[in-house]
Amino acid sequence: MSLISEGANVGRPGGAQLVDQGRYDAALYEPSSADVGDYIALLKPRVMSLVVFTALVGLAVAPGSLHPVTAFTALLCIAVGAGASGALNMWYDADIDSVMTRTARRPVPAGKVKPGEALAFGLTLSGFSVVTLGLLVNWVAAALLAFTIFFYAVIYTMWLKRSTPQNIVIGGAAGAFPPMIGWAAVTGSLSLEPILLFAIIFFWTPPHFWALAIYKKSDYGRAGVPMLPNVAGDAHTRLQILLYTLILTPLGVAPWLLGYASALYGAVSVVTGAAMILLALQVYREASPADRACRHLFAFSILYLFLLYAVLLVDRGWGGLIARVAA
Amino acid sequence: MDDNKKAEGQERGGQNLGGIVLTEAQQRARRSRSIAIAVALLVLVVLFYVMTLVKGPAVLVRPL
Numbered sequence: 001m002s003l004i005s006e007g008a009n010v011g012r013p014g015g016a017q018l019v020d021q022g023r024y025d026a027a028l029y030e031p032s033s034a035d036v037g038d039y040i041a042l043l044k045p046r047v048m049s050l051v052v053f054t055a056l057v058g059l060a061v062a063p064g065s066l067h068p069v070t071a072f073t074a075l076l077c078i079a080v081g082a083g084a085s086g087a088l089n090m091w092y093d094a095d096i097d098s099v100m101t102r103t104a105r106r107p108v109p110a111g112k113v114k115p116g117e118a119l120a121f122g123l124t125l126s127g128f129s130v131v132t133l134g135l136l137v138n139w140v141a142a143a144l145l146a147f148t149i150f151f152y153a154v155i156y157t158m159w160l161k162r163s164t165p166q167n168i169v170i171g172g173a174a175g176a177f178p179p180m181i182g183w184a185a186v187t188g189s190l191s192l193e194p195i196l197l198f199a200i201i202f203f204w205t206p207p208h209f210w211a212l213a214i215y216k217k218s219d220y221g222r223a224g225v226p227m228l229p230n231v232a233g234d235a236h237t238r239l240q241i242l243l244y245t246l247i248l249t250p251l252g253v254a255p256w257l258l259g260y261a262s263a264l265y266g267a268v269s270v271v272t273g274a275a276m277i278l279l280a281l282q283v284y285r286e287a288s289p290a291d292r293a294c295r296h297l298f299a300f301s302i303l304y305l306f307l308l309y310a311v312l313l314v315d316r317g318w319g320g321l322i323a324r325v326a327a
Numbered sequence: 328m329d330d331n332k333k334a335e336g337q338e339r340g341g342q343n344l345g346g347i348v349l350t351e352a353q354q355r356a357r358r359s360r361s362i363a364i365a366v367a368l369l370v371l372v373v374l375f376y377v378m379t380l381v382k383g384p385a386v387l388v389r390p391l
Contacts, residue, residue: 031349035356036363069381073374132371136378 038107042090042118043083051082051178057309058182061316066186074185077133080125081145087122088153091115096223141184148177165231172205193260203248204305207241211298215291238284245280249273252308261315268311272304
């Protein structure tokens with residue numbers, strides 16, 4: 001009899017067996033070989049860095065003051081919360097990840113971390129990040145972080161991703177929340193400006209991911225994920241990419257038009273927005289499968305979002321941050 | 328069985344309980360995980376301590 005069954009049967013009359021030795025899966029009790037690096041990979045560090053950057057911008061452009069240590073704490077909690085939702089995503093999507101070349105080396109499908117470990121890790125970090133943000137910063141930001149984790153792990157990962165080609169349109173909201181959380185960390189409330197920051201990322205997500213989905217179509221097809229190119233075809237997806245880009249670019253210019261940002265931001269958003277539209281037009285016009293144009297759009301869309309937020313940070317937030325640290 | 332690979336708890340008071348045996352790689356991985364957990368807890372304690380100093384008496388004011 002193993003230690004497990006002995007422990008489980010302590011105090012049971014007649015030595016009744018709680019654990020049926022013939023039925024439990026021995027692999028379940030195999031000691032873990034996962035090292036710290038595997039757990040860090042569960043946090044999706046690259047996605048986390050983007051989340052921290054956009055949250056920093058939301059935090060820096062918000063009116064009011066926040067002690068630098070409090071600001072650091074808020075960013076740390078947001079980063080850990082984002083990592084937690086990444087771990088929960090990897091726990092649930094291990095079956096899909098194992099058949100896609102882009103994700104097959106992730107810790108769970110690679111067998112380095114067991115699904116139960118990833119789940120426990122994700123839930124623990126979720127709880128700690130939300131409670132710590134609430135106790136040390138404010139509960140509005142904590143509630144937004146909790147909702148973001150729930151939205152990404154449950155609404156997107158468990159529900160939308162496998163059921164509708166609009167998965168990344170609606171699910172994109174999860175990636176758009178961090179600047180709002182950063183703003184709420186400073187002000188304890190929300191207004192039009194953080195909603196604008198949210199809208200920019202929300203409408204940026206479909207052209208960005210659909211461009212990837214077109215040239216990774218076979219990967220998504222093998223995994224059975226109903227991405228738009230697999231369900232509606234390339235031509236329809238390319239039209240949708242163009243339409244979403246036409247909505248995105250005016251939104252990108254809006255902070256300047258509404259007086260939230262300087263002429264420098266206005267110039268950068270107009271020029272990079274025009275480049276986004278040109279690349280989306282190339283995707284729309286190029287003969288199928290349009291892989292080359294899609295790769296260009298995918299790569300430039302990352303630069304586009306980074307530039308908009310970086311200029312906003314320098315333009316609006318950098319001076320404010322320095323003033324706060326000096327104060 | 329390699330003596331170095333005996334699991335913690337496998338032998339207690341000289342009695343072999345037939346427990347789970349960790350390989351050296353598993354022991355190393357467990358040690359690195361334990362250190363990471365200790366560091367994370369330390370960071371959490373320091374964070375709460377420093378934030379208490381930062382907030383001062385306002386730490387007791389908690390409007391929702």
